[in-house]
Amino acid sequence: MSTLIEGREGQWELVIGLETHAQVTSEAKLFSGASASFGAKPNSHVSFLDAGMPGMLPVINQRCVEAAVMTGIALNAEINLVSIFDRKNYFYPDLPLGYQISQFSDPIVGEGWLDIELDEGSTKRVGITRLHLEQDAGKSLHDQDPFRTFIDLNRAGVGLMEIVTEPDIHSADEAAAYVTKLREILRYLGVCDGNMEEGSLRCDINISVRKPGGALGTRTEIKNVNSIRFMREAIAFEARRQVEIIEDGGDIDQETRLFDPDRGETRSMRSKEDSHDYRYFPDPDLPPLVLDTNYIAEIKSRMPELPDAKRSRFVNELGLTEYDANVIAADKSSAAYFEKAAEKAEPKLVANWVMGEVFGRLNKDGLSIVEANVAPEELAALVVMIQDGKISGRQAKEAFEKMWSEGMGALAVIQELGLEQISDDGAIKEMVASVISANPDKVAEFKAGKTQLLGFFVGQVMKASKGKANPKAVNAILQEILGQ
Template sequence: MLDHLAFEPPKPKVIAGAKADWELVIGLEVHAQVSSNAKLFSGASTTFGAEPNSNVAFVDAAMPGMLPVINEYCVAQAVRTGLGLKAEINLRSAFDRKNYFYPDLPQGYQISQLYHPIVGEGEIIVDMGPGVARRVRIERIHLEQDAGKSIHDMDPHMSFVDLNRTGVALMEIVSRPDIRGPEEAAAYVGKLRQILRYLGTCDGNMQNGNLRADVNVSICKPGAYEKYQETGDFSHLGTRCEIKNMNSMRFIQAAIEYEARRQIAIVEDGGEVVQETRLYDPDKNETRSMRSKEEAHDYRYFPCPDLLPLEIEQAWVDDIAATMPELPDEKKARFVGDFGLSEYDASVLTAEVENADYFEGVVAVCADGKGAANWVINELFGRLKKEGHEIGESPVSPEQLGGIVKLIKSGDISGKIAKDLFEIVYTEGGDPAEIVEARGMKQVTDTGAIEKAVDEVIAGNPAQVEKAKQNPKLAGWFVGQVMKATGGKANPSAVDALVKEKLGL
C-alpha cells in the first residue's frame, strides 16, 4: 500500500555551535483527549466551554467513598487508536496511581498506566516530501485521566480552579526518540493528528487543548545516535529537557530550535544541561525553567486499589478491527492509483477526512477523478480559504459540484461557462443542470453556428488576418473574439479548429 514511498533512516538536523557540530534527538509524548461524551471513570459530560465546575461528578471531585468505574467506550477508542498505529494491543493492562499535589488535582493523584499500558509498540509513517517518508516508532499508548484547570487571570489576588476537565480520558502516545529535527517533529504531530481524526478517536483540536505535546529535546555529537541504536543505551543521547503542553505545530518547531541552541551554548561553555521541565513563551520565543524533571519514583506509583486489572478478549479487539476506516496513507494511495491523481493532489484531498469524503462525493456524480480534483482543490478550496470557511461550511454540496464537472465532461458547458455556473451555485444554490437550461448557458456545439461566427470575425478583421498568417500564434486572438461574440458558449476546441482551417494555418 505504501510501495510508492522511499523510506529513509532519520536524518538529523545538524546545528553548528561555536566549537562543534551537534545533532538533535527528539521524542514526543502526545496527550490526545479521547472523543467520548463521558469521562474515563464517571458519567460526567466532556462538553467543552461549559460553565466552570458544571461537568463534575462526585468521583471527579474526590468526594469520600466515591469509586471510579471504567468507561468501556474510552477503552475501545484506545484500542482503535492502537490498531490505527499498527501497534500491539495488550489484552491485560492495569491502572496505577501517580501521586502529586496540585490544586486542580482534587484526589492528590492521577489514575494512569505506567507499568502495564493498554497499547504496546507501533509506528507512524511521517511524510517528509514527495515520495519520501520516515518511520517513527511508538513505544506505548496508555489511558489516563486529565487534571483540572487553574485560572489565574480573573482576579489579581486570587486563583480559581475549574474541575470540568478533571477525569476526562486522555491517551498518552509516547514515541521513541526517533525524531531528528523540528520540521520532522511538527510533521509527526500533524500525521498523528490526521490519523486520530480519521479514526474518530480524538478531534485533534489543539486550540482547545484536546491535543497537546510534551517535547523532549537533547543534543549529541554526530554518531552518538547510531550508538544508541546499536546498544539501546540512552546515555549516548545527552541530557533531555521536556517542553510541556505545546499546542501548535509552529510553536513546536520554534521551541525545539531555541532549546537546542540553549543546550549547545551551555555545553560549549563547559556547563551541564540540567534535566528539567520547561515552558515555551511564544511572545519572547524562548523556553523557561518550570521545575526539575521528575522520575517515575518521585511520583510514588503503585497499582490503583480501586480498579481491577483490565482484561479484554481478542474477539472484542477483532470486532473493533473489523470496523476500522480507511486510513490516510491507504486512501492517498488509492486516490493516486484509482483516479490517476498526482501525489500532491492526493495529499491535499486526504489531509482531512472531510475533504476526502467531499471529493469522493463529487466523483460519485461526475465519474471524473481528475476533473473533480481540479475543481475541488482550485475552485472550491480556494474560495473557501479566501472567505475563511471550512469544507463543512461549503454552500456547494458534493452533488452540485459533481453536477458542474459532469456538464463539462459531457460538453454541455465550457470551462468558462462552468466558472460562471459555479458562482451562481455558490451564491444562489440550485441544480446545475436546471440552471444551465433555464439561463441558456449550454455550450454551442453546432458547427454551422460556430462557422458563421468565425467567418464574421475573419471578414471584419482583414489586417489581423494578414498578421496571423505571418505569425500563427495570433490565431488565438480570433478564438477569443469568436468566444466573445458567442457569449462564451461556443465549444473552444471547435472554434480553434475552424479558425486554423479558415486561416490556412
C-alpha cells in the same frame, strides 16, 4: 537530509522523544458520566467523582477504550489484552482525588511505529513506545483574585491518550512532521479533534543533544507545547541553549521546562523536588481492563481507511498525482467530498476543481469543507458538463460562483445563465447557412484562398447563437460547408 546543528566546536545531534496527550472525543469523561465537552460554565461538567467526594468510584468509559485500541491499531502497535489502571499520587488543587488514574506498568497499547513524510518526499519511521489512557486534570485560574487561585474541575477526569515515541526524532522538522501526521490520523479515526489551541492535543518534548554517534546527553522536558509552531521554536531554542551550556563547559540539569511563546524561550519550572515520587500502584477500585481478540477485530473492521491507504488508492486507482493525493487526503472530510464527487465525474478533473475553486471559496469564506455551499454531487454534475463539452471551463467557473453564492444546483444555474452550448448539428447548420447566405462576397474571398476569414464566420455564427453554440462544432461545420 542533515539534521545536525552547528556549534562552535563542530556539529551536534538532537535527540527528541515526544509525549503527546490527545483528548479522546467522547460524550462523557473517562470514569464518570459528566460531559467531556469544552467551554461549559465552571464546575458544571463535574460529577461527585470528578470532585473527589468520599466514596465515589470510577467506571471505565468504553468509548475511551475503543479510541485507544483504534489509535493503537493505526500506529501499528500491539494491543495489550490485559492492562492496568494505576494511581499516580501527588497533591495539586486541580487533582481532586489526590491521585491521577493513569496506566503505568501495563498500558493498553504497547510498541508500534508511525511513518512520517519529510520534505524531500522521503519517509522516516518513528518508533512508538506505548499509548496509555489517563485522566486530564482540572484548571487553576491564578488571575481572578489577588489572594486566591480559583479551581474549575470541568476538565478533571476527561479521557486522554498519552502517546509516547522512542527518541527517534532528530530535528524540529521531524517533530513537526510527526505531530502533523499523528494529528491527521487521530482526526481520521475521529478519536481526537486535534485542536491544539484548545489543548485537545498537546506535546511534552524530551530533548537532549549529543555529538553524532556519541552517548546520549542529559535531557530536559518541555511541558505542554500547544502548537506546531511553538514546538519548532521550543526545540530550536532548547537545542541552542543546551549546546551553548555544554560548549561553555557546563552540565545540563535534568528538569522540566516551560516554553514561553511571547519570548520564544524555554525556562525552568519551579522545581518540585518531591513531585517525582508518584508512588504508582494499581488502582484497587478498578479490576484489570481485559480485551478479547474478537473485540479488537471488531473495532478494526469498523476503522475508516487511514490517510496513507487513501493516498495510494487515489494515485493508483483514481489516477491523481502524488501531490494532489496528498493535499486531498490530508483531511478526512476533504477526501470524502472529493470521493463523493469523483464517483460520477472524472477524478483528475474533480481534484482540480476541489483544490482550486472549492478550497479557494472555503478559504475566502472561512468555512470548512463540510460547510461547502456546493454539494459534491452538484460539483460532479458541473464537471460532467465540462467533460461532455456542454460548457466551457470559463463558463463553468461563472456557474460555480452562482452555485456557491445562491446555493443553486448546477443544471439550474446553467439554464438560468443560458450557458448550455448548442452542440446540435442541425441548429448550427441552420445558423451557418444563414451566415453564408448573408455574406456572399466573404464566401467568395474565402473560397479564393483567404482562409483566415474562417474566424470571421465563426464569430458571426457565435454572434447569431448569442454565444451558445459550441465553437468546436461551429468550426467543424463551417469547414465542412465552405470547403465543398
